[in-house]
């Protein structure tokens with residue numbers, strides 16, 4: 001009897017394992033087609049160019065900027081400067097923050113390194129792996145998704161011959177995903193973080209109302225060192241107004257009704 005029960009339990013265990021394996025394969029298959037994460041990496045693994053022994057120091061100019069940043073906070077609240085200092089390190093270091101930069105920042109603000117790691121890993125605008133000189137971020141949140149952000153990302157990845165968060169061989173471009181950037185009115189949109197000129201010339205520009213064709217044109221303009229016009233790419237739209245002009249509120253607004261005080 002015990003042998004039969006054991007065989008049944010073993011068979012059931014085998015079936016459960018099969019179900020888990022199938023679900024795992026289905027998830028893996030789905031993960032290549034669906035968006036799950038906007039960050040390239042959620043953990044750190046030492047590599048030859050990213051480990052605590054790779055030296056990092058702010059440039060003299062950025063040391064001055066760091067001092068200026070710290071002066072915004074009381075001397076016993078230096079840790080409040082962690083985000084602007086991470087941002088400065090990222091701009092100086094070609095768009096990404098190695099672990100040694102986080103350690104250097106921890107020393108400056110006098111906290112344990114983990115306090116800096118936990119901030120850098122929380123915010124997806126901090127890149128902890130290499131990005132291109134131009135890091136193209138496609139908004140993947142619902143309004144942009146409904147308006148075609150997946151086609152835009154596909155168009156960029158295909159044109160540049162990379163996967164998401166991979167850098168092109170010439171180091172010029174990488175494509176990532178960002179969540180809503182507050183520009184849904186002109187969806188779909190991408191932003192371009194330009195790290196090509198270090199912290200002095202860093203820009204972070206929005207390109208709105210983009211199409212799969214227009215994003216390629218933007219990429220090619222950037223490649224040639226040109227500056228594509230930022231904002232809406234729809235010639236029929238002015239800033240965030242309705243494309244083609246107003247459809248309501250066409251005349252002068254009526255003033256609110258008011259009693260004739262003389263008649264009172």
Ligand code: FES
Pocket residue numbers: 139140141142143144145179180181182183184185187188189
């Ligand atoms: S959903 Fe894309 S900017 Fe808001």
